[in-house]
Amino acid sequence: MEALWNSYRWIIIAIALVIVGTLMSVYVVNEEEQVVVIRTGEPVYVANRPGSDWGAGPYLRIPFIDTLRVVEKRVLDLEMTDEEVLSNDQQRLLVNAYARFRIVDPIRMVERAGTTDGVRVALEPILNSAVRQELGRRTFAAMLTAERGNALANVRANIDREARQYGAEVIDVQIKRTDLPEGRPLESAFQRMESDREREARTIRAQGTRDARIIRAEADAEAARIFALAFGKDANFYDFYRAMQSYEQSFAKGEGRGASSIILSPQNEYLRQFRGQR
Amino acid sequence: MAGKNPWGGPGKNGDGESSSGDKPGGSGQDGPRNPWLPGGGSGDGKRRSASIEDIFKNRGPEGPNRGGSGGGPNFRMPERPGGGSWLPVIIGGVVLIGLALTSLHLVEPKEKAIVKTLGSYSRTLDSGLHFTFPYPIETVDIEDVEGVRAVNIPSSGESAKLILTGDQNLVDLSYIVRWRINNLADFKFQLAEPIETVNEVAEAAMRASVAEKTLDATFTGAGRAEIQLAVRERMQETLDAYRAGIQVVGVEIAKADPPSEVVDAFRDVSVAEQNADAARNLARGYAQQTIAGAEGEAEAFEKVYEQYRLAPGVTRQRLYYETMERVLAQTDKTIVEAEGVTPYLPLPELRRRATPPAPITAQAQPTEQGQ
Numbered sequence: 001m002e003a004l005w006n007s008y009r010w011i012i013i014a015i016a017l018v019i020v021g022t023l024m025s026v027y028v029v030n031e032e033e034q035v036v037v038i039r040t041g042e043p044v045y046v047a048n049r050p051g052s053d054w055g056a057g058p059y060l061r062i063p064f065i066d067t068l069r070v071v072e073k074r075v076l077d078l079e080m081t082d083e084e085v086l087s088n089d090q091q092r093l094l095v096n097a098y099a100r101f102r103i104v105d106p107i108r109m110v111e112r113a114g115t116t117d118g119v120r121v122a123l124e125p126i127l128n129s130a131v132r133q134e135l136g137r138r139t140f141a142a143m144l145t146a147e148r149g150n151a152l153a154n155v156r157a158n159i160d161r162e163a164r165q166y167g168a169e170v171i172d173v174q175i176k177r178t179d180l181p182e183g184r185p186l187e188s189a190f191q192r193m194e195s196d197r198e199r200e201a202r203t204i205r206a207q208g209t210r211d212a213r214i215i216r217a218e219a220d221a222e223a224a225r226i227f228a229l230a231f232g233k234d235a236n237f238y239d240f241y242r243a244m245q246s247y248e249q250s251f252a253k254g255e256g257r258g259a260s261s262i263i264l265s266p267q268n269e270y271l272r273q274f275r276g277q278r
Numbered sequence: 279m280a281g282k283n284p285w286g287g288p289g290k291n292g293d294g295e296s297s298s299g300d301k302p303g304g305s306g307q308d309g310p311r312n313p314w315l316p317g318g319g320s321g322d323g324k325r326r327s328a329s330i331e332d333i334f335k336n337r338g339p340e341g342p343n344r345g346g347s348g349g350g351p352n353f354r355m356p357e358r359p360g361g362g363s364w365l366p367v368i369i370g371g372v373v374l375i376g377l378a379l380t381s382l383h384l385v386e387p388k389e390k391a392i393v394k395t396l397g398s399y400s401r402t403l404d405s406g407l408h409f410t411f412p413y414p415i416e417t418v419d420i421e422d423v424e425g426v427r428a429v430n431i432p433s434s435g436e437s438a439k440l441i442l443t444g445d446q447n448l449v450d451l452s453y454i455v456r457w458r459i460n461n462l463a464d465f466k467f468q469l470a471e472p473i474e475t476v477n478e479v480a481e482a483a484m485r486a487s488v489a490e491k492t493l494d495a496t497f498t499g500a501g502r503a504e505i506q507l508a509v510r511e512r513m514q515e516t517l518d519a520y521r522a523g524i525q526v527v528g529v530e531i532a533k534a535d536p537p538s539e540v541v542d543a544f545r546d547v548s549v550a551e552q553n554a555d556a557a558r559n560l561a562r563g564y565a566q567q568t569i570a571g572a573e574g575e576a577e578a579f580e581k582v583y584e585q586y587r588l589a590p591g592v593t594r595q596r597l598y599y600e601t602m603e604r605v606l607a608q609t610d611k612t613i614v615e616a617e618g619v620t621p622y623l624p625l626p627e628l629r630r631r632a633t634p635p636a637p638i639t640a641q642a643q644p645t646e647q648g649q
Contacts, residue, residue, distance in 0.1 A: 030397040031467050056398035074470040075520055077478070098478055100520060144442055144489040172519060174482040178442055178489070190539045193447050193493075197543035201550035208554020212561030219565030223572030230576030237586055240594060241579060244601040251605045261610040270602050 024063035031056040036069040036106045043107040048073060050104055071106040071116065075171060078120055080127050084181055091140040092185050096177040097131050097152075099123070099159060105167030113166045122166055123159060127173070130158040144178060380413035388424035390462045393417070402462055419466065423459045426527050429477055430454055431484070440537050441485055447493035450535045453506075455480045455513070456527040464523025472522055476513075480529070483512035496534045506531055 005012070029035045029047045036043050039062070048056045050073065061068070078099040085095045101123070103109050103116065113119045134151045135143050143151075152173050160170040180186045231238040251262065266275060384407050385391045391403040393410055394417045403418070410416040431453055432439050440448040457476055459465045469475050487508040488496060495501030509529040517524045536544040586593045 028397040031394055031399040032470075056394075056396075058396045072470055074468055075475075076470050077474065098482075100475075141444075141446065144444060144446070172516065174479070174516065175485065176478055176482045177439075178485060179440065180442065180448070189446070189448060190537065193536070193540045194543040196447075197540065197547050201543075201547045204547065204550040204554045205557075208550075208557040211554070212557040215558065215561035215565050216568075219568040222565075223568050226569070226572040226576045230579050233580075234583060234586075237583060237590075237594075238579065241582060241597070244597055247605050248601055251609055261612065262606065263612045270606075 021063065025060055026058055027061055027068060028058050029056045032072070032074050034071045034073045034103065034106050035059070036071060036110045037061060038067045038069060038110070039065055043069075043110050046106045049106060050102070069106075069110050071103050071109065073103070075100050075102045076116055076120075078123055078127060078170075080124065080131060082177075083128050083132055085132050085135045085143070087135070087140040087143055088137060089139045092181050093135070093140065093143055094177070094179040094181045095131060095135060095143075095175060096179075097127065097155070097173055097175045099127055099156070099173045100171045101163055101168045102171065103167055104169045105164075108165075108167030110167075119163070119166045119168050123163055123168070123170075126162045127155075127159050130155045131173075131175075134158075377412040380418075381410050381416075383408045383410060383418050383420065385420055388422055389420050390423045391418050391420040392462055392466050394419075399463060399467060421459065421462055421465070423462055426456050426458045428454055428456045429473075429480065430532075431477065431480055441488045443491055443493045443496060444489050445492045448537050449488065449493060449496050450533070450537050451484070451488065451496070451531060452533045453480075453484060453509075453529060453531045455509075455529050457524050458527055459523055460525040461523030464521050466523075468521045468523060472524065475520065475522060476517070476524060479513050479516045480509070483509045483516065484529075486512060493536075502531045502534060 027035070031048070034049050035047045037045055037047070044066075045054075046052070047054050047059050078101055080095075080097045080099070082094055082096050085093050087093060101119070103119070109116070109119060113122055134155050138151065152175065156170055156173040159173065163170045180189050231242075264271060383391060383403065385403050385405045387405045389405060391408070392399065393401050393403060395411070396415060400416070408418075410418055439451075441451050443449055455476065465472055484505075487505050490508070491501055491505060496505065506529045510526050513526045513529070517526065535541070582593075582597075
């Protein structure tokens, strides 16, 4: 090996230099990232910027003079902090939104924000205030439903305008969460739900009672109709027939009834034959 | 020593001195330049190892007789069968295996692979065996595209998240989102955090969809089905707008409950429903009983009446006597005959008899009389 070194020293050194030099002057841009080349502190050009012809792949640079800044090309996430929003009917709502953005002008981004995190830091308060402002104009109910899409489109437009200054484009803003704040708003919501259910329970019970009463009354009416239909055929006989039943019920011995004593007058119809008269 | 190649080092240390006289034939120039080349190394090695005597001869100070021209400087051939000279062969093998591993790719049926050529997306590979240029020229990223991934929201560790309904009530909802990759290139290159994005999009869509429904609708089957469908469509729309390369296969609501704070009130409602049903059932029982009773009674009357019509007088008399018989047979009877005679009516005694079995003990007697 020493011999090799001795005789080919210069060639080996040259090869090594070429390799090192190549490594230093070639860089590879991945599909998912853009690279800003900064020459003596000044961003010069961008590789793999969205919509440009200079796609991903290997690129040349001047060693030591060009420095590289890798910037994400894919869609990034901007998370809003939980924000309490006051609706225009004075109700509180805890809102959490997110925005999706992507860097479309990396040079501007590098100049004004430095990194994507810098963009996030710059945009987050804007997102917060835009959401609060936009939702604050609406009623509580509207915040929940109808105009949501509309509001978010406005928020997106607002924040996109700001984001352009940092070389970013906001694709979408969505409300992730709308919650009632802890404490009184939540408590009172629970109370309302509870009382709502109590009312419902009462109503249901009352309906049950009402239905039961109606069912009983209908049955009684039906029974009366049946009786009238049958007994009406001969009122006179019914009077007699029913009287017989009644006597039996009233005077005969039976479970839970007291014993009766009857004092009969000899004039009684029952004793007609007993008297032997004709 | 400083300039020697890293892979040549150990070999030289082992037998560097003894090899100083080693002179290959005409291959002197090529050999040392690529000492790890399998071709040269193995060929020479074989030849040398054929005879042990040769080896010993080579060790001798005279050097080998075979080479002829002894003018060669410190050249050393990798032909030595001793340990050191195999190292280049091993390294060569490892490199070859490495090349094979990074250029040969088996993509399973449910998978697809993304190929990047020097960082730039070049193609998507379907399942099968594929060749690419070795790393680092081409990199291959295999991903399962058929497999449906399921996300539980809220995930098992998280506490319940209450969702506001359109009528400003709260519902405790948990659901499962199932999705798969339908465009691998988009999935890889469009979103920085695709999986997290799916979760966030799902949450946003769920809250928006629930906000369109009333609380009661979230509990009913039909309402849930509508919510599931709405969430799926919303998610798909949003993800398509992001070009996420993700297809939402399904959204299933696993649980929709009232918040635990008010669950008692909700239970009371179902209790009330049961109470109401019970009251209705009781009334229905009463109704059936009453009507059946009435029908029976009416029927009985009509039967008797039928007979009565055939022979009114006799039937009437018979009924009268029969009833009187039954009544009077079970009662105490007193017949007062003469007018103006006031009979003794043993009313207290009758009353006592009327009361159910008189107490046997003598003591109880007075008390009872007192009553």
